[in-house]
Amino acid sequence: MDFKLTEEQMEIKRAAREFAEKEFTPELALEYDQKEEFPMELYRKAAKLGFTGMRIPQEYDGQGYGVLEECLVVEEFCRVDPGLGVAVSLGNLMVPDVLLKHGTEEQKEKYIPPLARGDKIAAAAFTEPEHGSDITKMDTTAVKVGDEWVINGSKQFITNAPIADTFIILCQTDPNATPPHRGQSLFLAEKGMPGLEATKLQGKMGIRPCVTGSLALSDLRVPANNLVGELNRGFYYALELFDGTRITVAAQAVGIAQGAFEKALNHAKTRRQFGQPIINFQGVSFKLAEMAMKIESARLLTYKAAWIYDHEKPNPAATSMAKAYASRVAMEVTDDAIQIFGGYGYLADYHVERFHRCAKITEIYEGTNEIQKLTIVNFIQKQ
Amino acid sequence: MDIIVCVKHVPETAEAELKIDATGKGIEKAGLVFDINEWDDYALEEAVRMKEKFGGTVTAITVGPEDSESTLRKCLARGADKAIRLTDPKFASSDAYATAKILHSVIKNLHFDLILTGAQAGDDGSAVVGPVLAELLGIPHATMVKKIEFTNGKAIVNRELEGGLEERLEVKLPALFTVQTGINEPRYVSIMGIRKAMQKEVKVMGLADIGLSENDVGEAGSWLRIEKLYVPPVEKQTEFLKGSPDEIATKIVEILKSRGLI
Amino acid sequence: MAEIFVLAEHRQGQLRDITFEMLTKARELAEKANAEPAAVILGKNVKDYAKNLADYAKKVLLVEDEKLENFNSEAYQKVLSHLIKDYKPLLTIIGHTSYGVELAPRLAAALNIPLATDCIDLAFEGEAFTITRQMYSGKVNVKAALRKSESYMVTVRQAAFQAQKPPTPLNGQIVEVPSPLTEEIVTKRFLEYVLPPPGGVDITAAEVLVGIGRGIKDQSNIPMVEELAKTLGGVLACSRPIVDKGWLPSDRQVGTSGKTVKPKLYIALGISGAFQHVLGMKNSDLIIAVNKDPKAPIFSFSDYGVVEDLFKVVPVLKNKISDLKAQKGIA
Numbered sequence: 002m003d004f005k006l007t008e009e010q011m012e013i014k015r016a017a018r019e020f021a022e023k024e025f026t027p028e029l030a031l032e033y034d035q036k037e038e039f040p041m042e043l044y045r046k047a048a049k050l051g052f053t054g055m056r057i058p059q060e061y062d063g064q065g066y067g068v069l070e071e072c073l074v075v076e077e078f079c080r081v082d083p084g085l086g087v088a089v090s091l092g093n094l095m096v097p098d099v100l101l102k103h104g105t106e107e108q109k110e111k112y113i114p115p116l117a118r119g120d121k122i123a124a125a126a127f128t129e130p131e132h133g134s135d136i137t138k139m140d141t142t143a144v145k146v147g148d149e150w151v152i153n154g155s156k157q158f159i160t161n162a163p164i165a166d167t168f169i170i171l172c173q174t175d176p177n178a179t180p181p182h183r184g185q186s187l188f189l190a191e192k193g194m195p196g197l198e199a200t201k202l203q204g205k206m207g208i209r210p211c212v213t214g215s216l217a218l219s220d221l222r223v224p225a226n227n228l229v230g231e232l233n234r235g236f237y238y239a240l241e242l243f244d245g246t247r248i249t250v251a252a253q254a255v256g257i258a259q260g261a262f263e264k265a266l267n268h269a270k271t272r273r274q275f276g277q278p279i280i281n282f283q284g285v286s287f288k289l290a291e292m293a294m295k296i297e298s299a300r301l302l303t304y305k306a307a308w309i310y311d312h313e314k315p316n317p318a319a320t321s322m323a324k325a326y327a328s329r330v331a332m333e334v335t336d337d338a339i340q341i342f343g344g345y346g347y348l349a350d351y352h353v354e355r356f357h358r359c360a361k362i363t364e365i366y367e368g369t370n371e372i373q374k375l376t377i378v379n380f381i382q383k384q
Numbered sequence: 385m386d387i388i389v390c391v392k393h394v395p396e397t398a399e400a401e402l403k404i405d406a407t408g409k410g411i412e413k414a415g416l417v418f419d420i421n422e423w424d425d426y427a428l429e430e431a432v433r434m435k436e437k438f439g440g441t442v443t444a445i446t447v448g449p450e451d452s453e454s455t456l457r458k459c460l461a462r463g464a465d466k467a468i469r470l471t472d473p474k475f476a477s478s479d480a481y482a483t484a485k486i487l488h489s490v491i492k493n494l495h496f497d498l499i500l501t502g503a504q505a506g507d508d509g510s511a512v513v514g515p516v517l518a519e520l521l522g523i524p525h526a527t528m529v530k531k532i533e534f535t536n537g538k539a540i541v542n543r544e545l546e547g548g549l550e551e552r553l554e555v556k557l558p559a560l561f562t563v564q565t566g567i568n569e570p571r572y573v574s575i576m577g578i579r580k581a582m583q584k585e586v587k588v589m590g591l592a593d594i595g596l597s598e599n600d601v602g603e604a605g606s607w608l609r610i611e612k613l614y615v616p617p618v619e620k621q622t623e624f625l626k627g628s629p630d631e632i633a634t635k636i637v638e639i640l641k642s643r644g645l646i
Numbered sequence: 647m648a649e650i651f652v653l654a655e656h657r658q659g660q661l662r663d664i665t666f667e668m669l670t671k672a673r674e675l676a677e678k679a680n681a682e683p684a685a686v687i688l689g690k691n692v693k694d695y696a697k698n699l700a701d702y703a704k705k706v707l708l709v710e711d712e713k714l715e716n717f718n719s720e721a722y723q724k725v726l727s728h729l730i731k732d733y734k735p736l737l738t739i740i741g742h743t744s745y746g747v748e749l750a751p752r753l754a755a756a757l758n759i760p761l762a763t764d765c766i767d768l769a770f771e772g773e774a775f776t777i778t779r780q781m782y783s784g785k786v787n788v789k790a791a792l793r794k795s796e797s798y799m800v801t802v803r804q805a806a807f808q809a810q811k812p813p814t815p816l817n818g819q820i821v822e823v824p825s826p827l828t829e830e831i832v833t834k835r836f837l838e839y840v841l842p843p844p845g846g847v848d849i850t851a852a853e854v855l856v857g858i859g860r861g862i863k864d865q866s867n868i869p870m871v872e873e874l875a876k877t878l879g880g881v882l883a884c885s886r887p888i889v890d891k892g893w894l895p896s897d898r899q900v901g902t903s904g905k906t907v908k909p910k911l912y913i914a915l916g917i918s919g920a921f922q923h924v925l926g927m928k929n930s931d932l933i934i935a936v937n938k939d940p941k942a943p944i945f946s947f948s949d950y951g952v953v954e955d956l957f958k959v960v961p962v963l964k965n966k967i968s969d970l971k972a973q974k975g976i977a
Contacts, residue, residue: 008457009578009579009582012454012457012458012461012573012578012581013578015454015458015573016461016572016573016574016575016577016578019572019573020573023572026863026864026866027863028863028864028866028867028957029864029866032866049574050572050573050574050575050576051574051575052575054575055575064575064576064579066575350957350958395782397782397783397785398783398860398918399860399918399938399939401939402782402785402786402941411782411786480751481754481755481760481761484755503747506782507781507782508781509764509779509780510763510764511742511751511763511764512761512763513751514751515747515751515752515755516751516752516754516755518752519751519752519755519756520755524720524833524834525719525748525752525834526748526834527744527747527748528744528747528748542840543744543748544744544903545657545744545745545839546743546744546902546903547903547904547905547906548841548897548899548903548904549839549840549841549842550840550842551716551717551836551837551838551839551840552836552837552839552840553834553835553836553837554834554835554837555833555834555835556833556834565886565887565890566886566889566890566891569891569892606793607754607762607792607793608762608790608791608792608793609790609791609792609793610788610790611776611789611790611791612788612789613781613786613787613788613789614786614787614789615785615786615787616780616784616785616786616787616943616946617946618945619928619946619947620933620946620947620948620949622935622946622948622949622950622951623949623950623951624945624950624951624952624953625950625951625952629954629958629959629962630962632952632954632959632962632963633959633962633963633965633966634966636934636950636952637963637966637967637970639932639934639950640878640911640967641970643910643911643932645854645878645910645911645932646878646967646970646971
């Protein structure tokens with residue numbers, strides 16, 4: 002048993018922290034939160050330094066580390082600013098993952114390196130207007146016509162959709178399959194293909210620099226070799242992806258909580274009321290102690306899930322526990338942080354309200370916490 | 385070109401609140417963040433850029449406790465090829481002079497064309513180690529350098545003088561330069577750099593390995609012995625303006641009005 | 647009687663102020679230590695300086711040589727080593743300037759004379775020679791003793807001591823010492839001075855300066871403070887890190903390596919107050935400092951201090967001043 006990060010992991014954490022602290026300035030964070038734009042320049046800069054390709058093997062221009070190392074980067078980024086942190090760390094979301102596991106060598110060589118280097122942006126289109134938590138059936142269909150697949154349908158809440166160059170799209174390829182999820186497949190598509198249209202979604206509560214959009218797919222034709230892996234296995238590939246990405250969502254949550262906690266701690270030490278720093282009051286200090294405990298336990302769950310993923314076979318329950326718990330902690334801790342700031346906490350300039358707004362998404366995306374609990378229940382029932 | 389960079393692991397104190405410790409001779413280190421000395425950061429970057437341009441090696445070297453390892457690791461991740469950490473309890477309380485002697489005892493056995501170091505350290509601000517080391521090695525030096533170029537086996541450097549003035553000097557190599565901030569823009573540590581640095585080792589040496597005696601190092605080998613630290617007396621009694629930003633701004637406006645400034 | 651040496655500093659035909667600051671302190675120390683202040687002047691055609699220095703010291707050691715025309719630490723080191731070995735001064739005082747920093751450490755090491763740099767006070771206390779200097783960019787003062795020795799050396803901070811003329815000129819004896827330099831210095835040669843690039847703004851002429859430091863955080867925040875400066879009819883100045891980052895040109899830098907300014911109003915925003923900066927602005931008529939750190943050294947030099955985030959104060963202040971101006975414009 003060893004709870005210590007290795008020297009190399011510590012260095013990764015330090016490097017990510019230094020980059021984020023110098024680049025994610027509070028003013029930039031506020032600016033991007035207001036204008037809801039993807040920080041492209043920042044993303045490229047982070048990518049050139051290797052921060053966005055942690056889990057991609059070196060042969061595809063990535064860094065060849067595991068989920069744990071990726072989590073360390075994501076945590077430090079979100080600790081400094083959740084909006085910019087999430088946006089930058091999700092620039093090449095999921096596509097390299099799925100191609101590494103199931104793509105052909107040709108697909109890997111074509112699509113992964115530009116994503117690893119930050120030259121291109123990826124989007125994974127699973128969710129549909131009528132299918133969020135339940136993706137066991139897709140309304141989007143792909144029909145084979147000659148050497149091509151013709152895709153029709155629409156996708157909703159797709160991270161990076163308006164700016165992505167490379168898409169994976171989950172489609173129903175066998176409408177008669179029972180259960181229906183055995184008839185789903187994943188396809189690669191590229192920006193600019195006729196029939197692929199993205200619309201930006203405005204007005205999100207948090208992570209506003211991370212752009213989200215919907216996709217309208219009308220007679221989108223992709224070559225037959227854009228099928229990822231085997232036909233009718235798409236649903237399983239999607240679930241597999243979540244085992245890893247959900248852990249990084251937990252890391253986002255831990256980072257968000259840590260960042261808000263540090264701000265609150267600092268405020269409690271310097272803000273004076275009734276002639277003394279407010280940290281002298283147990284109403285405040287006990288709250289801080291509770292926050293610290295929660296963050297530490299969320300972090301341990303997250304690191305453990307990451308460690309299992311990297312060293313053993315993926316364990317969906319460990320992943321779901323980390324994701325559901327850490328995201329709840331992020332909500333509670335950021336809420337407490339605002340409370341410690343009092344009236345100031347309600348103002349954008351003091352930043353903690355933004356952390357709170359950003360925390361909420363970690364309870365929702367990549368499977369709501371209710372879905373996580375279902376996974377956990379499945380697991381404990383089998384034990 | 386083989387370049388040695390002398391670096392120091394120092395606390396970042398520009399925005400930190402400092403407390404004098406119980407001995408009265410140091411500051412409380414708990415809660416302070418340590419990193420590479422700001423001036424050395426520029427020196428390292430300059431060395432790595434030269435290596436990238438001309439080839440050769442960069443060796444980072446420090447005198448300090450075990451913790452200084454992280455600063456050396458950072459140097460390795462940023463492009464240094466080798467690192468040497470000089471650590472020994474006997475080195476504690478070494479001043480700049482003793483530190484220069486320790487560095488000299490090791491560097492004299494290494495091949496180098498150039499030695500770079502920061503113009504000063506953010507903690508003691510002595511600006512002594514570089515030129516003393518040059519004297520001990522018998523090589524020319526220049527301090528507070530803002531630009532380095534090479535022609536015909538010589539270096540042409542710009543030194544910073546006062547009031548925005550600079551002077552250009554021609555210096556024979558091998559030489560030692562102490563680098564002023566702003567000479568370049570230090571790069572970030574990259575993940576690729578960290579991975580590469582993992583293949584590189586930090587060599588650790590103590591008093592027994594460097595051929596100096598106890599009397600050469602620590603307080604015994606130093607020019608200076610600290611008697612006490614204290615908070616500087618205020619030159620001017622500042623009147624602090626308090627209140628909300630709005631109230632403060634109103635007070636400032638009143639002051640400016642009363643002085644006829646607006 | 648043993649001497650206290652003061653190395654006169656000159657450049658481009660002028661004795662530098664620090665020379666007289668050092669001579670003043672040397673006179674004070676000499677009285678206590680039963681020694682006499684001696685100025686040391688090296689150069690080419692510097693007899694006039696020697697005469698000037700004679701008013702301030704009991705002795706002036708004058709070394710003239712073509713090779714000393716421009717400052718070269720190696721030439722200076724050879725000459726001073728010779729003089730120090732010959733005279734065995736109790737103490738040698740050199741300025742903590744670009745010249746002193748280049749010269750003193752190496753000279754001290756060569757002669758094995760204990761040295762303390764950047765001192766702000768010096769004292770002979772019984773058997774001991776102690777100095778005061780600063781650490782951690784001016785946040786802490788240190789009192790330290792130099793290792794017991796026949797001879798000591800220090801570099802002193804600019805403006806640490808106030809230059810004063812002796813009540814009556816000391817009529818020091820000018821001793822012309824033949825130059826010990828026999829051959830050209832070839833390892834290090836002075837080539838030329840490089841003047842700062844001609845800038846658009848002369849901050850030394852401005853009546854109102856808004857100075858910014860590290861606390862400004864990002865280049866994108868500069869327009870906001872520039873607005874404030876404009877509203878006050880002033881210009882923007884800065885401390886070193888801002889120039890190092892390339893956010894403002896070097897002609898805006900206030901401090902020892904930049905300009906010395908004396909405006910009617912200096913507003914220091916996010917400047918911690920390292921002495922290099924403070925020396926360039928502390929004589930301003932009115933200084934208002936805004937900094938988040940209540941212990942920032944800048945507050946020891948300001949008339950008014952504001953412990954607050956500059957980003958909260960500056961926009962409000964700017965608006966209030968422009969409102970006021972607008973009202974006056976109407977009236």
